Amino acid sequence: MQDHSMSSLFDRLTSLFRSKPRLKPAELQAAFRSHYKEFRSLLTANNNALELMAEMEQVLSGGHSFGMAFIRGNCTALSVNVYKMIQHLNRLADGRYAELGQPFRDVTRQLEQVIANRPVTTEGIAILPMAEVDARMVDQVGEKMANLGEVRNRLGLRTPDGFVMTAVAAQNFMEANDLQVEIIRRLKGLDLDNLEDLYTVSAGIQALIANAPLPKELEGAILAHHQQLVTDTESELLVALRSSAIGEDSSNVSFAGQYRTQLNVSREFVCQAYKEIVAGKYKSQAIVYRQQRGFRHQDVHMCVGCLRMVDAAVSGVLYSRAPDDPRSRFVMIQAAPGLASHVVDGSAATEQFMVSRTAPYGILDFQSGAGQADGAVDSVPTLTSVQAAELAEVGVRLEEHFGTPQDVEWSIDQAGLLYILQSRPLGRPAVVESLLSGGHGSKEDGLPPPLLAGGVCASRGVGCGPVFTVRSSLDLLRFPKGAVLVVETPYPDWASLLDRASAVISETGQMAAHLATVAREFGIPAIFGMNQALTSLDNHSLVTVDATAGRVYGGRVESLLALAPPRPNLMVGSPVYKILVAAMEHITPLNLTDPASPFFRPDSCQTLHDLTRFCHEKAVVEMFKFGERYGFDDKAAKQLVVDAPSQWWVIDLDNGFRSDFDPESRYVDLGHIVSVPMLAIWQGMTAFPWAGPPPVSLRGFGSIIFQSTRNPGLDPGVRSAMAAKNYFLISKNFCNLSVRLGYHFALVEANLGEFLTENYVNFQFKGGAADENRRLLRIRLICDILTEFGFRVEQKADAMTARIEKKPGSFLLERLKILGYLIIHTRQIDMIMGDEGMIAQYRQKIMTDLQTFLEKPETPEMEE
């Protein structure tokens, strides 16, 4: 995100040592401490702001649906954090950056105007015909109906005719009867742990809604649209009413399977069925789910699709890949005579077809339903080979369009026409695609031995997190975000945990269990039927769950987790998408790239990113300039001693040295340093000897640096010995390291606080080798490596930034060791960057070395 020019920091550093008036070390320390507090708060706000920007960029680049609430919420949170940075900087600098107020007001005013432009189009419309619905209308019709509209209108596949009663319709209905007030009253004081109470209140509210009259206007409109579906030929029109909720999650993950569908509804019952489905919003599980996550019930809207019933000859479910095998080269089709619901609820003996995914879509395997229906004689399959081929082709097309394997409900009517009733994601597709293309699983090279293997894949993908065993509803409330849910039985009750879980492991259960469906819908990897999961997995221990392969590994297995390319974005072009694009123009572009430039000043800030960039840079500089203003003497910078004095200098901001350190000393021994992030970086820097000829000891390592800095001829950028000093600016939990090693600048900044919110690692690198091509190759190699280790990387020409935030300290310490290693060991490699073979060889060596950091348990103790 940021593109520090390291040179300005060094210019500042050299100026530090000019002035001579002095402050006593104790006074200095106290003053430093109060400044450091502001500095730390500023860093936390910076961390939050950069994370929010990354989240918004990620949403734009694909995968998730989002609504105005997401945009409004993120813009607000972002501006609040940038404002906090400005406040902290001003306190840090005794108000010398008051001019930032103007550009900040300008940017936020523009941003507010963009957000105030509410999307027009269909807002305010109570009923929308299916012919007008597509994926961009998530905010009006809910995800289920938006996807069905997409299938119909953008893919051109046949879906039942019908219409959607939108969020506006539901709101009109609730408001006309003033239901919300009464519902809130009834929910007041409800004890979620008292299940009996919960069910009573839930049933009461559902009855209240189902018995309230529809507004005349709405009733008339529903019946009028219904009338338009009637054709001359049929005796009676029957419809299906399907729920399609919106607003339950910023990423619009619907609460799968919790709401109702009503089939074979005749005209006289359409309005009643509609009300009952709207009432389904208050099913007990849905109440618990919302309440726990702080959603307001009135912000969740129940849209309902009214679709003509297909007079089905045969129906079923289609998985564009086998649910338990993402590498499958076939489409799996389950079929039974009659309605699709018979297959879904398992009440019919179904036949199963495995059909090739490529033309001419031949049937590879067929299993009759005889296994279930006792004594059934061999009969003709329900699907002809032509029908099976048509279904397979459609399945593949749906998967391609939505960018993820699909779980499709379908019917073929008496005339032989295929209808798609619903299409939704089957699992976590990105992982599947990588696994397929990467050939993973067949080789499995580099993977550690699994802790557990077996079970069935209930939902594909790879997840990582600490094990958390859930046995009771009390555990349910304690479940930490990002943990791996381990249970004995996949009860539907656990469904409310799934959007917080990173993976699910159950000792029992099958892929058809309700919890499996929800896991697939949420994209959470799940393994069911995994024996001894409860006894073999230690609570709170970190594991990586590869549900695709049915394996559980100890620790974090990056090579498995890294397999996640983005999904296509179906929101492109929608009004909400356009608003986000317009808002981003005032947020992410970075105009202030060079702190040494005369234009690096408040009135040049045009975006929120500029403002964060400016505040961060100035805050770091202020921490140095502080010394200048208060008579900071050159003793503040201590020369680091490792066996012998090195060419590394350390400035302690706050508790970075052991308490018995003598502040008058010009030197600091490595043993006196207690800065957790600094020690991790140092460990990475020194874990492996510099491999270039000649191999050198730790002392020699220092001398090589010393020599390169002593000989300006090696590096035209070095202006003086002073400017070439390498500084650690540290506290107990913070480290800012500026390095100039011969040919490149690097900056590592990290904070490992008490709270995840404060944690981050930031790395900047600017290559300075002679040949631009080699320079770029080196940068790209570093980008690749860091991406593999979970960094968010940005590269512009020969400069790169890599960042991770809000991860646990142990994870970040590993990353710091990696950065320490790279700072030292990438020095040599730009020399060999012309040679493909050598690049591969070095890459291999680097990766091998780096893996050891992940496995070594010996990390510095974190502060409690």
Added chain:
Amino acid sequence: MNTGLNILLIDDEFDFVETTCKRLIRRGYSARTALTCAEGLTIIESGWPNIVVLDVMLPDRDGMDFLREIKGKWPSLPVILLTGHASMQAGLHGLDCGASDYCLKPIDLETLVEKMAIAHRESCQQGA
């Protein structure tokens, strides 16, 4: 576990505030709730809370106005604003009035707990 945090939640959404309060107590925090500013004020006057989470829209009084009163009388008592309706103006105005943070519902309990702990820590250091 004694976390040292005495949390006062002022919010008229009874179900949300009660659930949150219960969950905080289960995690070892001391937490109390108030459904109106007047109720909240009484608890603050008792000297009990060392952090306040305040909804911006309350039935008896404007939340911002109440925030100003709190920060006027108890400048070192950190107040976090928590609202269901995102507004940039309100957020920035809230910070100007002395709020430690401005957060939006829905919010994860973990996130809220961290924000409270950080705000509390900062207020302690101010006093030191």
